[in-house]
Amino acid sequence: MSYIRDGAEIYRRSFATIRAEADLAGIPADVAQVAVRMIHACGQVDLVRDLAWSPGVVAAARAALRAGAPILTDAHMVAAGVTRRRLPADNEVVCTLRDPAVPDLAARLGTTRSAAALALWGDRLAGAVVAIGNAPTALFHLLDLVAAGAPRPAAVLGVPVGFIGAAESKDALAANTLGLEYLVVRGRRGGSAMTAAALNALASESER
């Protein structure tokens, strides 16, 4: 069968197509870099219209990663999608969802396992890059924790997906008065692939 087999060329043409088709006017250059990679992960250039961000989010996340901050995520698929060689400081990538303590914690807190797992992030939350790529309850719980005095992360990617609570949890992050730097995909869209893509864009400016 006839098709392009050169990985570098596929990347080049992919990003060129995205930059030609996506309406990136009016998006700051650093956010656009992240947007392009998220579009690459979902195949949809209209993702742009659902993006919302705080002006300092990309700079804050990049500075945190360069300084060695961990990446904390609610989903093992997100952790699996982070390209380790792109990380500037061999940063730790943490997902506590399968910790044996989580089911009991969830029962005790009366919430989902995804939300309860955040309790195990502990002090690592201070200055971390948090990426919620699956569960709206995890994002709601994060906002509750920070409002209650938990250490503040350097930046929060809010990209949970789905039909119950996803849009609302991301609206709540974008409206936060806690001083949280954020990037969200409004509405139902989201998920681990575009969340990992955003992390990979924050980790390195290389498009390859």
Added chain:
Amino acid sequence: MSYIRDGAEIYRRSFATIRAEADLAGIPADVAQVAVRMIHACGQVDLVRDLAWSPGVVAAARAALRAGAPILTDAHMVAAGVTRRRLPADNEVVCTLRDPAVPDLAARLGTTRSAAALALWGDRLAGAVVAIGNAPTALFHLLDLVAAGAPRPAAVLGVPVGFIGAAESKDALAANTLGLEYLVVRGRRGGSAMTAAALNALASESER
């Protein structure tokens, strides 16, 4: 903050919303079960319009999994997204992308690492459930391999994502005259999250 914290209730309402909004008329019941879970993973009920399948694909994949067939995938994120407790026969989930032999193989074959990694599937291809959730080149290469006489998998999920080759590779799978049972998402959409969701739907009929 006020939101639904009961995981079972979130699942129930999510699937009810999908079944209320998605146009599943005209889709066989077994394919619809898979479609609902794929929609759950991407947040988009219009995914239905891009689905194409061979009539026997779900039955073939389920029979293979019950008989202990492995799942072979091009992407570690897909492998990470398979819920092991859903698998009917503790099936092996194989991704060979990070095998140390892959870079040399890719250079020798003049293709991407994702495509070259398929060479390491070997005899496991016979009767397997193959899930291509990332790289169009991997799907093209699979079709070339089977056309050249490689063992035939029981079913192929063709869900690569992106702008270069994704739509074409999935059209080629859907048009195959090799007797391959298939399920594809036509166009640019696809990716590891909806691919893993499809595998989880094939593995078990439980919506939870």
